[in-house]
Each structure stands twice: as C-alpha cells, then as structure tokens.
Amino acid sequence: MPRTVQTIDMTQILSILRAIAGQLDFRGVVSAASAEISALLPHDHLDVAIMDSKRTMVSAYETGLHTEWDASTTATKPVKVSPIRPLFLGKVDYILTDDAQNDPRFHFEGAFSKPIFAAGLRSRLHVPLKVERRVIGALSFSTQEIGTYRLEDVETARIVADILSSYFFALQQSELVRQSELQQVQAEARAEGLRIGALHLTEELENARQALGMDLHDQTLADLSRIARGLERAVGKPSLRGAELQPLHDDIEHCLRELRVIIDNAKPSVLQFFGFGQAVEALLERSVSSSAGLTYCLQDDGDTGLDELPPNTVVSLYRIVQEAINNSVRHARATHIAVSLNRHRGAARIVIADDGIGLGTAPGRRTGGLSNIRTRASLIEADLTVASGSDGKGTRLEILLPACTPAAQPVKASLP
Structure with a gap:
C-alpha cells in the first residue's frame, strides 16, 4: 500500500528539539531524533555522517540497522569512497533512490558500498547537513523495502537536517576544542618531562665528569707517578738489565689498560x-x-x-x-x-x-x-x-x- 506523505509542523519540530536537548554526543542525538522522526520518515536505518575540518574524511553515527560505516565499527573513511560523495562535495542537493542495490550511483570503482548491500538497504534518501550554506555532513534515511520515499519527502528531510545541523556542528567544534586542549596539555607535559629529564642529564654529566677526574687521579695519575719514581731510581744506574726493566714495563701496560677502560667509558x-x-x-x-x-x-x-x-x-x-x-x-x-x-x-x-x-x-x-x-x-x-x-x-x-x-x-x- 502506498505510504501517505506527511509534512512536518511546528509541534513536531519542537518534539525533535526537546528530544535532542541535553545530548552530548553524536550517537545520542541520532538515537533521540530517530524516534521523533520515524512517524514522518519511516526508516530501518538512520545515520548522520560528519566530515572532518579538511573535508576529506567522514565519520558515521547510526541507529536502527548497523553497518560497517558506523564509527564504532570502523575508523573514519575517505569522502572519496562514500557512495554519496556527490552530496558531500556539493555537486547535488539530495540523493533519492528506490533501490540502492541496483542504482548505478552507488556502484563505482572504489566505492565502500558493501555495508549497504550487507544490510539489505534499498530505499534511500540523503540530504546535506549545512551550516552557513557549507556542507558539513549528510543525513540519511533507509529502509529494506523498495520505493519507500518520494520526492515530497525530500523537503521534510531537509527541514529535519536544518534542525540537526547546528547541533552537530556545535558538537563537532566542542570535540575539536577538547582535542586541541588535550594536545596542548600533552605537549606541555612532554616539555616539562624533557626539562626535568634534561636537568637530570646535566647532573649525570657533571657526575660523569667528576667520576672521570677521580678515575684519572686514582688510577692513571697513580700509575704514572709510580712509573716516574721507578725511572728516577734507574737514572743513576750505568746499565739496566731485563729483570730490572720488567716492573716498569708492567706498570706501563697496566696504565694503558686502565686508560683504555676510562676512554671507552667516555667514548665507546x-x-x-x-x-x-x-x-x-x-x-x-x-x-x-x-x-x-x-x-x-x-x-x-x-x-x-x-x-x-x-x-x-x-x-x-x-x-x-x-x-x-x-x-x-x-x-x-x-x-x-x-x-x-x-x-x-x-x-x-x-x-x-x-x-x-x-x-x-x-x-x-x-x-x-x-x-x-x-x-x-x-x-x-x-x-x-x-x-x-x-x-x-x-x-x-x-x-x-x-x-x-x-x-x-x-x-x-x-x-x-
């Protein structure tokens, strides 16, 4: 039986506004609005897709039948793979189809259309979400029946989109501010951590210098002093034999070994x-x-x-x-x-x-x-x-x- 097209009135607009008031996230708004909209635009699936600030990626929030487009299921997707990309790019002002399964507009190379087919969605109605005439996303209605929506439903969908778009825009800006503040806090924390760490490294460098000085004093200087005293004793002797030179040779070898260890610690x-x-x-x-x-x-x-x-x-x-x-x-x-x-x-x-x-x-x-x-x-x-x-x-x-x-x-x- 053909569906009677209903037009939206002020009472229904107020009902939608009251339903979404106080919702603090995209999914909450979509879910609350869905119940109020269903009498006007029946749907098995309703979703809102929001583009990022660069207008290259899109996140979808769904109610009713869920698909792989939903932000809880998959990460953001490029706008260029969306089956309704002409809407995001402002090339069309709405998309209406009796059967998306067989509509060539939803079948192009690289299109992420699999979720539509997997959910058995056929009748689809898509209108843009606009703020100051700029497209920020799309509002979509779908059913598993063929031929649910008519051209007269487009105007009703546009009115609903106008009601929701400013709310979604405010949520998006709030999220961007929150992320910016979080990034700033993280950057400040990293900077403070590096400052404290640099102070520790400076202290360690000074400790290393002192340790190097102590090693040179206690090891190398002591060895060289012992070698010098041995040479002083040997100066007065007319000749030296191998047995008398061996201690000096051993002391020099020991001094060289200790110096190698000290140098390697400083520069491996x-x-x-x-x-x-x-x-x-x-x-x-x-x-x-x-x-x-x-x-x-x-x-x-x-x-x-x-x-x-x-x-x-x-x-x-x-x-x-x-x-x-x-x-x-x-x-x-x-x-x-x-x-x-x-x-x-x-x-x-x-x-x-x-x-x-x-x-x-x-x-x-x-x-x-x-x-x-x-x-x-x-x-x-x-x-x-x-x-x-x-x-x-x-x-x-x-x-x-x-x-x-x-x-x-x-x-x-x-x-x-």
Missing part, C-alpha cells in the same frame, strides 16, 4: 668499530666480571638495523642500555641479566630484563637512572616501556625504535 670505541651488538656484549662482560655471582645472556638476531641509525641515536641507545645494566648491577641485586636485540613489527627492539628486587622496592638512585633513561628515549623519539618481569619479579625494560632495512647494513668487523 667498540660501538664505533664493531657495531651495537658487540658493544653491548662487551659492556655485559665488563659488568659481570666486576660483580661476583652475576651471569648474563645476550640474544642478537643481527638484523635490527641499529647500526644504520644516525650516530647520535646509536650512542643514545647504547647509553640507555648502559644505564639499565648499571641499574641492574648496582641497585637491583640481580643475579642474571638478559638482553635481547631483535625486530618487532618493523621496529628495532631492545629488551633488558633482570631478576632483581624489582621497581617497587628499588632505591632512589635507581629511580633517578630510570628518569635519565626516559629522557634519552624521549630525545630520540623511542617508545619506552618499563615494567615488572613476567613472573612479577625483577624489571623488564623495552625500547622500540624504527630502524633501517637490514639489507642496507654494512658488514661489521668482529671482535678478535
């Missing part, structure tokens, strides 16, 4: 000449040799692409690993350290895990070390995760950073 030459993996292994060996009862394991897949990153980034990653290992050795009372270098979803991944006392009971010194690690990670835009171990014991630190393609890596020398 192993990293430069042999690559990231072997530099970490050398670091682990030194740490273990200086701590009784501590063991380690290193898993290096060899295809991380870390060595192809900018030199400053590689050094920063090395310092992060160094700080993490130092934390485990000095503060966590760990007996085992495991380091893994591999790829994860296209990114280089570094994992340092220990079986120590964990984060909850870690001394303040370790907390300061973690702050430095976080700052270094932020400066090179690496993703950092610090958590307890899988069994609730120890600490697990993970760094993720986009890396170069393994095929582009040069062959590194191997440690002798």
Whole structure:
C-alpha cells in the first residue's frame, strides 16, 4: 500500500528539539531524533555522517540497522569512497533512490558500498547537513523495502537536517576544542618531562665528569707517578738489565689498560668499530666480571638495523642500555641479566630484563637512572616501556625504535 506523505509542523519540530536537548554526543542525538522522526520518515536505518575540518574524511553515527560505516565499527573513511560523495562535495542537493542495490550511483570503482548491500538497504534518501550554506555532513534515511520515499519527502528531510545541523556542528567544534586542549596539555607535559629529564642529564654529566677526574687521579695519575719514581731510581744506574726493566714495563701496560677502560667509558670505541651488538656484549662482560655471582645472556638476531641509525641515536641507545645494566648491577641485586636485540613489527627492539628486587622496592638512585633513561628515549623519539618481569619479579625494560632495512647494513668487523 502506498505510504501517505506527511509534512512536518511546528509541534513536531519542537518534539525533535526537546528530544535532542541535553545530548552530548553524536550517537545520542541520532538515537533521540530517530524516534521523533520515524512517524514522518519511516526508516530501518538512520545515520548522520560528519566530515572532518579538511573535508576529506567522514565519520558515521547510526541507529536502527548497523553497518560497517558506523564509527564504532570502523575508523573514519575517505569522502572519496562514500557512495554519496556527490552530496558531500556539493555537486547535488539530495540523493533519492528506490533501490540502492541496483542504482548505478552507488556502484563505482572504489566505492565502500558493501555495508549497504550487507544490510539489505534499498530505499534511500540523503540530504546535506549545512551550516552557513557549507556542507558539513549528510543525513540519511533507509529502509529494506523498495520505493519507500518520494520526492515530497525530500523537503521534510531537509527541514529535519536544518534542525540537526547546528547541533552537530556545535558538537563537532566542542570535540575539536577538547582535542586541541588535550594536545596542548600533552605537549606541555612532554616539555616539562624533557626539562626535568634534561636537568637530570646535566647532573649525570657533571657526575660523569667528576667520576672521570677521580678515575684519572686514582688510577692513571697513580700509575704514572709510580712509573716516574721507578725511572728516577734507574737514572743513576750505568746499565739496566731485563729483570730490572720488567716492573716498569708492567706498570706501563697496566696504565694503558686502565686508560683504555676510562676512554671507552667516555667514548665507546667498540660501538664505533664493531657495531651495537658487540658493544653491548662487551659492556655485559665488563659488568659481570666486576660483580661476583652475576651471569648474563645476550640474544642478537643481527638484523635490527641499529647500526644504520644516525650516530647520535646509536650512542643514545647504547647509553640507555648502559644505564639499565648499571641499574641492574648496582641497585637491583640481580643475579642474571638478559638482553635481547631483535625486530618487532618493523621496529628495532631492545629488551633488558633482570631478576632483581624489582621497581617497587628499588632505591632512589635507581629511580633517578630510570628518569635519565626516559629522557634519552624521549630525545630520540623511542617508545619506552618499563615494567615488572613476567613472573612479577625483577624489571623488564623495552625500547622500540624504527630502524633501517637490514639489507642496507654494512658488514661489521668482529671482535678478535
């Protein structure tokens, strides 16, 4: 039986306005308006599609039958794949079809029309949502029957769209303001975190300078003084035999070894000449040799692409690993350290895990070390995760950073 076309009156307009008043999100407005509109424009499916500020992407909010266009089901979609893109682009002022399943306007290359067909939607009526004559979206009515809507229904749909468009525009602007404020707060938080972190790094740099001075004073200067005294004693002798020169030779060799350690701590030459993996292994060996009862394991897949990153980034990653290992050795009372270098979803991944006392009971010194690690990670835009171990014991630190393609890596020398 043909449907009687109804025209909208002031009472129905007020009913729609009262229904949507106080709704604070798109879905709430669509759902509230649907019940009031159904007597005027019957529908199995009603949706509102809103374009973003650049008018290139669209989000849909549905009631009744739900499709893959709904924002809760799929992310925003490009306007260019919408079956009603001429409406969004202002090329037409409405779209009316008796059967969308067989209407060529809904069938074009790249069209995201599958949701329409999957829901069995046939009769469709689409009108633009406008604010100050500018299209911001579309209001759509659909049924599973053929030939539900007539040309006379277009004017009613336009009146409903005019009622709703300003409300949707206000919600959209409110959301944009909220997102902008959130981004500003996040940016300020990051800036403050970097400021505090930079302060910690400055303190650590000063501590490193002092430690370097102490090492040179206590190790190298003492060795050189001992060598100088030995040479003074030898000056008065007419000749020296091999046995008398051996102590001087041993002292010089010891001094050179200590200098190499000090220099390598300040500038890791192993990293430069042999690559990231072997530099970490050398670091682990030194740490273990200086701590009784501590063991380690290193898993290096060899295809991380870390060595192809900018030199400053590689050094920063090395310092992060160094700080993490130092934390485990000095503060966590760990007996085992495991380091893994591999790829994860296209990114280089570094994992340092220990079986120590964990984060909850870690001394303040370790907390300061973690702050430095976080700052270094932020400066090179690496993703950092610090958590307890899988069994609730120890600490697990993970760094993720986009890396170069393994095929582009040069062959590194191997440690002798």
